[in-house]
């Protein structure tokens with residue numbers, strides 16, 4: 156019989172022999188009685204004085220099970236969703252717009268189903284894009300079509316590559332991770348509780364995924380921007396791509412939430428949009444060794460770098476402040492996709508070996524917080540734009556991030572000199588007070604010092620704040636029904652930009668979900 160043994164407690168850097176011995180102890184048998192031992196889950200338990208590993212394994216065991224065993228159960232089988240394979244499909248290729256996690260997974264799923272998608276991306280392929288982004292960080296030259304947010308890999312390419320997700324859709328999460336492994340990611344991501352890839356590895360992996368889509372019959376084009384959808388009788392009939400007309404009956408729209416021109420195009424074409432809550436705030440940077448000490452009592456090279464997740468609400472009805480997208484050993488980066496608008500985010504390389512850790516400290520924003528001009532759902536974008544324009548100008552109007560010491564921000568003091576060593580070169584000392592709405596600033600001023608106090612040993616005087624974090628999630632939802640389609644038939648809003656996902660994993664699995672929805676439609680008679 157195949158058994159799963161949970162909660163095996165081991166030291167960091169445990170050996171295979173230690174694992175087998177501990178698994179045998181849990182089953183009260185000899186190590187030789189265990190066959191085919193496989194680790195299925197691995198997490199760090201830092202609740203004690205020094206960190207331990209908690210491991211789950213599956214084993215083949217043919218003996219008699221002693222009674223009263225704890226943490227032992229029959230092995231679970233994850234049934235992965237299967238797509239119908241549609242042979243000899245005629246008509247135009249399904250169109251997938253945007254090669255971020257959502258669009259790539261949608262195109263991959265469609266290609267596997269035999270539907271030969273056309274995947275278009277306004278930015279460049281990963282390699283030339285990476286060079287362009289380096290130039291942007293060095294001298295502030297922005298290409299509005301290919302940048303930190305646009306191009307192959309989407310907003311996720313220059314990221315921490317954290318693959319954590321709160322999704323309960325475990326089978327699709329598994330499928331997503333397995334696709335990444337088939338494209339070259341480490342199989343560790345299938346077992347680690349907090350899987351992480353790193354921007355450097357993503358740059359290798361995404362082109363491999365693209366090549367797989369092409370091998371399966373898909374067509375992938377860069378520098379190809381969706382300008383407009385052609386809609387007739389409430390259904391997609393074509394698309395204008397970089398000025399040229401194409402036939403299309405189906406479009407998976409995975410353009411992310413930075414593509415504000417797409418929301419405007421949709422609103423203009425009467426596609427139902429609605430505003431949704433999002434969050435804004437700052438990115439805070441502190442020395443990584445302080446974080447390691449606060450979480451683990453010191454450095455444990457075998458475990459990598461420690462992270463944290465914090466939430467704080469000062470009073471019962473007050474707004475909460477929470478941390479988001481923590482990047483241990485990472486870099487704070489300047490991000491832009493249109494002239495004169497600036498936002499910040501964090502990224503890291505696979506080794507996470509930079510001397511600082513950073514995280515967004517965010518405050519939720521609700522549609523009731525901003526005036527709604529008309530009812531087209533775009534008011535949240537206007538709200539973001541104002542904050543981004545203010546950050547651009549405070550940073551010196553050359554895409555340098557405005558940065559200030561936390562203590563100066565809290566006291567309302569003028570920005571004092573910054574430490575020479577900080578992760579973001581493209582940043583300039585500035586007064587951060589006034590860059591965010593008063594209700595956000597006030598929440599940050601009250602909550603951040605208390606949140607840092609819970610990280611023992613972290614010194615507020617070493618913390619830097621970068622402004623402003625405005626694009627942690629979409630302010631708009633493109634309404635879709637249970638079939639995945641908008642009120643416009645054949646239009647499948649997908650991923651973070653459509654308001655149905657937040658983060659790499661949930662966007663990727665939404666792409667897989669939309670591929671399944673399209674394949675279902677194509678397998679019905681009406682499309683054949």
Ligand SMILES: Cc1cc2nc3c(=O)[nH]c(=O)nc-3n(C[C@H](O)[C@H](O)[C@H](O)COP(=O)(O)OP(=O)(O)OC[C@H]3O[C@@H](n4cnc5c(N)ncnc54)[C@H](O)[C@@H]3O)c2cc1C
Nearest residue numbers: 253255257277305309310311314317381411650651658659
């Ligand atoms: C710096 C940074 C770090 C991040 N770190 C993490 C992390 O560690 N973990 C995590 O889970 N999430 C992270 N995120 C968030 C994550 O990247 C997004 O949630 C995810 O990329 C959203 O996927 P998506 O495919 O829906 O959209 P996107 O990734 O935004 O992709 C949309 C794509 O569509 C293209 N596009 C837009 N308009 C058009 C058009 N008209 N025609 C053709 N193409 C178009 C864009 O160029 C883009 O490539 C990070 C984001 C940023 C910016």
